[in-house]
Amino acid sequence: MTVRLAPDACPGALKVHEAVDGGLARVRVPGGYLTGQQVAALAEASGELGDGNVDLTSRGNVQLRGLRPGTADQLASALAAAGLLPSISHDTSRNVVASPLADLQEVVARIDEGICAMDPLPGRFLLGVGGSDVLSVRPDLALVDDRLVVDGRDAGAGSVAALLEAAQHFLDLRGSEWRVRELTWDRPLGDPVAVGTAPALGVHGDRVVALPPLGRLTPSVLGQLAAGPVQLTPWRQVVVPAGGDLTGLVTDPASPWVGVSACAGLACAKALRDVRADAVAAVAPGPRPLHWAGCERQCGAPAGAVVRTATAEGYR
Ligand code: SF4
Known part of the structure; x- marks a missing residue:
C-alpha cells in the first residue's frame, strides 16, 4: 500500500x-x-x-x-x-482511451457520464474501451471485446455497467492509491490479455x-x-x-517521424538544449522509438526507446 x-x-x-x-x-x-x-x-x-x-x-x-x-x-x-x-469537479478524472477507427462515441459518452456521476477518480487513473490496442497504454480498467480487463488481466464478462462498477470498487478500495496496480484487487482475475498495437x-x-x-x-x-x-x-x-x-501531418508509415518523440524542451526550466528544434533539424531514419530529452530525467521516454539526452556539452 x-x-x-x-x-x-x-x-x-x-x-x-x-x-x-x-x-x-x-x-x-x-x-x-x-x-x-x-x-x-x-x-x-x-x-x-x-x-x-x-x-x-x-x-x-x-x-x-x-x-x-x-x-x-x-x-x-x-x-x-x-x-x-x-x-468542474471531474476536470482531471475523465481519462478514457478508445480504440481508433472503432466508432465508440456512444459507449465513451456513457462511460464519461458514469465517471462524472461517481466521486472523482484520481487524475492518473485510466479507463480504456475497444480492442486490445488500448491495453498497450496500460489502462487500470478496460472493456475490451466485451470482456472486463483489470490491470491487463481478464476479469470476466464486460459491459459499461461492469466497467463503472469496477471503477466504483476501486474508489471503495483505494485509500490513497492512484492506480489499480498499486493495490490488491480483491476479486478473481484470469490470465493476462494479449496486447495490441497502434x-x-x-x-x-x-x-x-x-x-x-x-x-x-x-x-x-x-x-x-x-x-x-x-x-x-x-x-x-x-x-x-x-x-x-x-x-503538415505525416501519413507515410515509413516516414522518419514515426516513433520520434520529445519532452517539453525549453518550456521546462531544466532543459539544457532546445530538444524539439534539434529533433526537427535532425530527423532521419534510424532506430525507433527515439526520444529527445532536455535533461537526465528523460520525461516521456517510451519503453525501450533510444534516448538522446541533452548534456552541458551536447547530447548523450
Ligand atoms: S526531460 Fe528534463 S527538460 Fe525535459 S521535460 Fe523532463 S525535466 Fe524538463
Whole structure:
C-alpha cells in the first residue's frame, strides 16, 4: 500500500500548471473524440490565451501551453462553452482511451457520464474501451471485446455497467492509491490479455490515420482539422475523414517521424538544449522509438526507446 499525503498533481483545464513558457492546461478528451467546432474552440483558446498550438498527450488528451497569467477563467469559460469541461469537479478524472477507427462515441459518452456521476477518480487513473490496442497504454480498467480487463488481466464478462462498477470498487478500495496496480484487487482475475498495437499511418477505409510531428498541432493544422470530426489517439495520432487537407501531418508509415518523440524542451526550466528544434533539424531514419530529452530525467521516454539526452556539452 502506498501512503500519500497529497493529491496527484496532474494538470487539468482548471488546474493550470506554471511552466517556464507560461501556464499549462490539460484538457480531457474522453475517447479522443472532438468535433470540428471543438477543434476550432481549442485553436481559438490557444491562439488568444497561449502559444497557439495544441499538444497531444499519451492518453489522447490535449494540452495548451504558454497561457498568459490571469487567463484561467477565460480558458475555463471557452472550454465549457465548447462542451470540453462538462464537470468542474471531474476536470482531471475523465481519462478514457478508445480504440481508433472503432466508432465508440456512444459507449465513451456513457462511460464519461458514469465517471462524472461517481466521486472523482484520481487524475492518473485510466479507463480504456475497444480492442486490445488500448491495453498497450496500460489502462487500470478496460472493456475490451466485451470482456472486463483489470490491470491487463481478464476479469470476466464486460459491459459499461461492469466497467463503472469496477471503477466504483476501486474508489471503495483505494485509500490513497492512484492506480489499480498499486493495490490488491480483491476479486478473481484470469490470465493476462494479449496486447495490441497502434493503427498504422495511412488510409483506413473512409478515414486516415495521421501523425503530427512531435505530437504538436500547429495553428495551420488546427485550421485544417476544424473542417471535420477528429479522433485523437493515445499514440499522438489523429484520425480524420479521408479527402481532407493533411498538410503538415505525416501519413507515410515509413516516414522518419514515426516513433520520434520529445519532452517539453525549453518550456521546462531544466532543459539544457532546445530538444524539439534539434529533433526537427535532425530527423532521419534510424532506430525507433527515439526520444529527445532536455535533461537526465528523460520525461516521456517510451519503453525501450533510444534516448538522446541533452548534456552541458551536447547530447548523450
Ligand atoms: S526531460 Fe528534463 S527538460 Fe525535459 S521535460 Fe523532463 S525535466 Fe524538463
